[in-house]
Amino acid sequence: MTTVHNAARSQINYASDRLRPVRIWLYAMAGLVLLMVVVGGITRLTGSGLSITSWKPISGTIPPLNDLQWQAEFDAYKQIPQYEVNNSWMSLDDFKFIYFWEFVHRLLGRLLGVAFLVPFLVFLVQKRFTPQLAWPLFGLFLLGGFQGLLGWWMVSSGLSVLTSVSQYRLAAHLTAACLLFIALVYVPRSLEPGRISGVDPSRNIGSAVVLLVLVILQIGAGAFVAGLDAGMSYNTWPLMDGALVPNGLGVMQPFWKNLFENALTVQFIHRTLAYVILAYLAVLIWQQRAAGGFSGVHGWLPRIGLLVLLQVVLGIGTLLMAVPTSLAVGHQALAFMLAGVTLAYIADMQRAARVTR
Known part of the structure; x- marks a missing residue:
């Protein structure tokens, strides 16, 4: 927080009139994180978090497109304890419901990464912020990526022995999301102009x-x-x-x-x-x-x-x-x-x- 605070002080003196798009972008990123938290909560409460049993950062952006692909995903889900113990009654249509929420949650995570990195590079080229502020902002991008790793680490805890994710890993995932959210609020608030x-x-x-x-x-x-x-x-x-x-x-x-x-x-x-x-x-x-x-x-x-x-x-x-x-x-x-x-x-x-x- 101190690094960002010092960078913010320098930045306001540097070009406060050019920082409005940066502030709007960061507030939008905070809003996207909050949306992910909401969808993540729905995912957990509907028991959807373990419906996707693999992590494919690139190809995972495309959902199943035909009956064979849907059946393959369902068959993979049938191999984990949650299905065997709690959800053996499920049909393919029931599975599609829980798959939807986990897929949307992961898709929002990928969208967050793109929506952060692309404007960051554009603003960097436009010199809307100094290198002193660019490094803390890049640190936020890394924190977002780490959050994705924590999410998969959490999901993996429920794929072999447990019928749900570890509460320890869930707490780590949610707390990291909170830290990312408040950092995305703090930085633009520190860059607000005026007295x-x-x-x-x-x-x-x-x-x-x-x-x-x-x-x-x-x-x-x-x-x-x-x-x-x-x-x-x-x-x-x-x-x-x-x-x-x-x-x-x-x-x-x-x-x-x-x-x-x-x-x-x-x-x-x-x-x-x-x-x-x-x-x-x-x-x-x-x-x-x-x-x-x-x-x-x-x-x-x-x-x-x-x-x-x-x-x-x-x-x-x-x-x-x-x-x-x-x-x-x-x-x-x-x-x-x-x-x-x-x-x-x-x-x-x-x-x-x-x-x-």
């Missing part, structure tokens, strides 16, 4: 970074909930299994396994982190109101507060209704938007702090 004001913004940056870390941790915790289908049980609130602190949180040995493999403990951690984030943000808002209000850059804080409240309501609704696809996907997407808005607040505070120096 921005705020009451002593520099003292709030550290607090906002803590909030961002908590949100990212919560997204990772949510991935473990999803990977273990932990949201399908204990569908009551505010009590969980009849208590605020349920029994059985540490039944696995060694204890650390409970944090990642015990569905009860994993859901409890996800709930608890939500309460921590809500309480922490309430303190930040109260402190900022006492310190001078929400003018200028600090106008982000009440907006973040509204997003957190909506996220809590969505989370409770998703739990009580036993994880319907629409609510669950909205809950996941809003978590990413919350992380993005928090980082936009941090970027704006950094810009405002430069003005006051």
Whole structure:
């Protein structure tokens, strides 16, 4: 983040009037990542993630075009445990449904790579940004490619022994996607021209970074909930299994396994982190109101507060209704938007702090 921040400062002085297409492009890339997260959530909730059992980066862009090709894909799927244990009832038409979502998810990943690399090269030739900024941007491209590798690494975990993907690999895949998304928000926000004001913004940056870390941790915790289908049980609130602190949180040995493999403990951690984030943000808002209000850059804080409240309501609704696809996907997407808005607040505070120096 520091490298991009320094590059952004240099870049604004270099040619701020030429950076508007670059900012629009990066925001569009962030939107495409968010769309991938939504489709990825649908893919997971429909049990579609293991429907394509091979990784073909180039030829995989073309779906099956005739009955023989469809049957070959279906036969390959029949070889994995998920089909044998859970989906042996499937017909070819049923298989085509789950294949569709995984295919679209992978296609969006390829589209993201092309949509990033081509404009990047064009802007580089046009000298719309300096080499100092070009290297961090290229790093984002590499991070996107790494995300693709993580995706296949995740899928491969469910092809031989498991009937679904590893929750550890799912958490790595989703957290990496979050880091890519917020980076694609941070860079263009740092390149915004013009002055921005705020009451002593520099003292709030550290607090906002803590909030961002908590949100990212919560997204990772949510991935473990999803990977273990932990949201399908204990569908009551505010009590969980009849208590605020349920029994059985540490039944696995060694204890650390409970944090990642015990569905009860994993859901409890996800709930608890939500309460921590809500309480922490309430303190930040109260402190900022006492310190001078929400003018200028600090106008982000009440907006973040509204997003957190909506996220809590969505989370409770998703739990009580036993994880319907629409609510669950909205809950996941809003978590990413919350992380993005928090980082936009941090970027704006950094810009405002430069003005006051």
